Amino acid sequence: MNKTETIENFQIKYKKHVFSKSIKISLKKDDFILVTMPYICPYKTAREFLISNFEKIKNFNLNKKIIPQDFKTKFDTLKIIPSDELKTIKKDRIIHFHYPKSEDFSSNQIQKELSKAYLEALKIEAKNYLVQRLEFLAKKFNFKYNKTSLRNQRTRFGSCSYQNNISLNINLMKYDFDVIDYVLIHELCHTKVKNHSKNFWKEVEKYCPNYKELRKKLKTNY
Ligand SMILES: [Zn+2]
Secondary structure (H helix, E strand, O other): OOEEEEEOOEEEEEEEEOOOOOOEEEEEEOOEEEEEEEOOOOHHHHHHHHHHOHHHHHHOOHHHHOOOOOEEOOOOEEEEEEEOOOEEEEEOOEEEEEEEOOOOOOOHHHHHHHHHHHHHHHHHHHHHHHHHHHHHHHHHHOOOOOOEEEEOOOOOOEEEOOOOOEEEEHHHHHOOHHHHHHHHHHHHHOOOOOOOOHHHHHHHHHHOOOHHHHHHHHHHOO
């Protein structure tokens, strides 16, 4: 029997494994954690082990997996430069990330700074692109919303409140433009229909006929 549960937006799956000699935790996706354990190990023990390491796992997000090579975001380039010090300089559309070449690139400190630089780039792009694009699509299709805010979330790409305030995930910038448009249209349609009923999807389809395909891309390409 396999067990699953949700902790703080993470889907946790516990699995007993024939060849497993110890409890192992792996972050499979941004929001999915697999815990494997030997058959003789009680689920309770594995869960306690997970809980005691949860903070550490939480901080090990996808951004941390960036390897030391230049990285292109939608509009910017993150240039990794072996140097004497740890610093980030943003110039035009290039982010120069300097790190001390004498140090291990995978060290916590360097990875943390790199995540910060990357996140900063995403934030700026989201501010410039997402907010304007939402405005553009709203005008084009005649939607009315209140305010826009940007967030760095793990599981949600966007939301629309009862007051029609739309919140968007800056990580959307990691996706293709057509996928981004789908999410924006999805949230705009929520200004008219608050649920995910048939009527809602009909509305989405009006403005985004291939929404099913784009939705799939959103789920798999993260
Ligand atoms: Zn929705």
